[in-house]
Amino acid sequence: MGVIFRCKGQVTVIVSDRSFANGQVAQSVEQGIENPRVGGSIPSLATTFQESAKQMKDTSSQTDSLDAAFWQPRTCMRAPISEIFHAAHLLDRATSAHLSGHHQIAEQLIHDANIPTIRNWTESLWGSLEENPEQPKFRRFREVPDSPPYLKKSERAQERMPSDTRKEDITQVYGRHCLFCGIPLIHENVRKAMHSAYPIAACWGSSNQTQHAALQCMWLQFDHILPHSRGGDNSIENVVVTCAPCNYGRKEYTLDEVGLIDPRTRPILRTSWDGLERFLQPGISQSR
Numbered sequence: 108m109g110v111i112f113r114c115k116g117q118v119t120v121i122v123s124d125r126s127f128a129n130g131q132v133a134q135s136v137e138q139g140i141e142n143p144r145v146g147g148s149i150p151s152l153a154t155t156f157q158e159s160a161k162q163m164k165d166t167s168s169q170t171d172s173l174d175a176a177f178w179q180p181r182t183c184m185r186a187p188i189s190e191i192f193h194a195a196h197l198l199d200r201a202t203s204a205h206l207s208g209h210h211q212i213a214e215q216l217i218h219d220a221n222i223p224t225i226r227n228w229t230e231s232l233w234g235s236l237e238e239n240p241e242q243p244k245f246r247r248f249r250e251v252p253d254s255p256p257y258l259k260k261s262e263r264a265q266e267r268m269p270s271d272t273r274k275e276d277i278t279q280v281y282g283r284h285c286l287f288c289g290i291p292l293i294h295e296n297v298r299k300a301m302h303s304a305y306p307i308a309a310c311w312g313s314s315n316q317t318q319h320a321a322l323q324c325m326w327l328q329f330d331h332i333l334p335h336s337r338g339g340d341n342s343i344e345n346v347v348v349t350c351a352p353c354n355y356g357r358k359e360y361t362l363d364e365v366g367l368i369d370p371r372t373r374p375i376l377r378t379s380w381d382g383l384e385r386f387l388q389p390g391i392s393q394s395r
């Protein structure tokens with residue numbers, strides 16, 4: 108639409124005749140290379156840098172055409188899908204229903220939040236290339252000159268993870284949204300209580316495929332910006348909160364090696380999302 112000004116002397120001047128498209132420039136370029144599938148209830152970080160570097164070399168010819176776009180700085184490996192936020196809403200309603208004694212409603216809502224497309228999103232970040240052929244669009248790794256080397260275990264910070272007290276402090280500082288992709292997060296204590304009260308609806312089996320897709324995806328992690336194996340410590344400056352796919356999808360690579368912007372340089376997302384912590388409210392029975 109043009110912008111028209113009426114000036115003195117009744118002269119009409121068209122200042123602009125451009126129309127503006129809705130929406131923004133695409134926010135992220137998504138790409139990646141194969142990463143070994145993880146097994147068990149907690150995805151393993153055991154794959155070594157050398158193994159992954161070999162995979163990167165082996166698959167480089169498949170991804171050359173994506174190089175230029177891929178390595179543009181981005182905030183997360185893959186933008187979250189709307190189903191994740193819908194599931195968070197359902198789980199929030201389920202928590203309220205549970206606290207008010209409407210257990211059948213709570214169970215149905217938890218069941219409804221177990222959305223298959225969320226699992227697909229998660230698997231695209233931490234699953235195998237074989238089972239996730241689109242993964243190169245979302246995640247890949249590169250060698251960066253002068254990157255911190257992998258350290259022997261004896262050279263790493265003695266404690267692998269922050270203490271519980273430090274974790275509480277980290278959550279106070281960074282809130283309950285993934286610092287990379289921004290999705291709402293749920294502490295494992297809440298998930299365990301929900302599973303205890305609703306073992307079928309809030310399923311949590313020993314394999315990735317038998318775990319509730321939303322509770323798995325939104326699982327709050329304490330993620331070392333500089334990985335522990337590369338010399339990172341457990342300070343509040345180095346450990347942030349992220350979702351499980353962003354944490355395990357990045358593995359033991361630095362931000363530069365995956366092409367991510369340092370999330371600590373962006374404003375922290377603050378919303379009314381409470382991480383469903385009220386599910387743990389004292390005096391409320393966790394069972395039905």
Ligand SMILES: [Zn+2]
Nearest residue numbers: 285288350353
């Ligand atoms: Zn995330």
